[in-house]
Amino acid sequence: MCAYVLVAEDDPKQAELVRRYLVREEHSVLVVADGRAAIDEVRRTRPDLLVLDVMMPKVDGMDVCRVLRREYDLPVLMVTARVGADDKLLGFDLGADDYLTKPYDPRELMARVRSLLRRAQRPTAPRIGDLVLDPIRHEVRVGERRVLCTPAEFRLLATLVAAPDQVFSRGQLVEQAFGLDGHITERTIDVHVRNLRKKIEADPREPEYLRTVYGIGYKITDGRRLGG
Incomplete structure (x- = not known):
């Protein structure tokens, strides 16, 4: 399934790693480095999936998820170094569809991406x-x-x-x-x-x-x- 994935990640090395794995599976990818840019880009281009880091400048991932969930039915995979149960529960309460803690195996990230895209069941782009x-x-x-x-x-x-x-x-x-x-x-x-x-x-x-x-x-x- 070919999809357009927006990656919101302020760590350049981590963002590039995620981008490479997504492109390897033939997805179109755009990377932004702060929460404000993530909100603006979702409103402008309506991606099929958002991979969202929590700890970002300008607007953190939790607030990004809160804002976007009021406007769009968009699959969100939240990625964070926060490992506490309260953080994970808050992410789900705000509308995240899945939650992955760092460090993670990129293969697990891709498995979760595939699962979310299947559940979204949006038509494949020619x-x-x-x-x-x-x-x-x-x-x-x-x-x-x-x-x-x-x-x-x-x-x-x-x-x-x-x-x-x-x-x-x-x-x-x-x-x-x-x-x-x-x-x-x-x-x-x-x-x-x-x-x-x-x-x-x-x-x-x-x-x-x-x-x-x-x-x-x-x-x-x-x-x-x-x-x-």
Whole structure:
């Protein structure tokens, strides 16, 4: 299951360790270093899971959990060096879904992450390599980079990603992505493709994802997997 995980951890070494393990399981990850940033990022991007350290600057993890639980039904895995039973009970009372004490085995952390994501049962975001579409948030990510797309660009990209490596003519893309919208023409498809390449490709002139099939149309593929 590919998910977008927000990690709130002020210890750079610990944050990087968690990030590496999450990326290894093909999750998209964003790391923030204080509680205020964690609240702001959850409100802005609505992650699938929050890995939350308790002892953080600006706003501690307990208060972060208290604030967010009033606003969102978000799975929260609380991580802390506090080992007292009262701290653990307080974390659960504030809305944490799971609680892990430091030091911990990263494999146990990942097992708990997988369990929380299964329980959340949110739809898996379509993915091609590092390109991820989230239909719930209407959001596109390339690796850890968030890409801002127009509604028309998102619909076109979603149509292509739903059928990896399938070649679509411009007419098929007009029909399947936009239906009876008379403002979208085959010429418009070319404009949207050009704009999408600027946003999702490292080099729009040598696209890895959004490929032209000359004489026919376009397809989406993981060009790096195919060796370019």
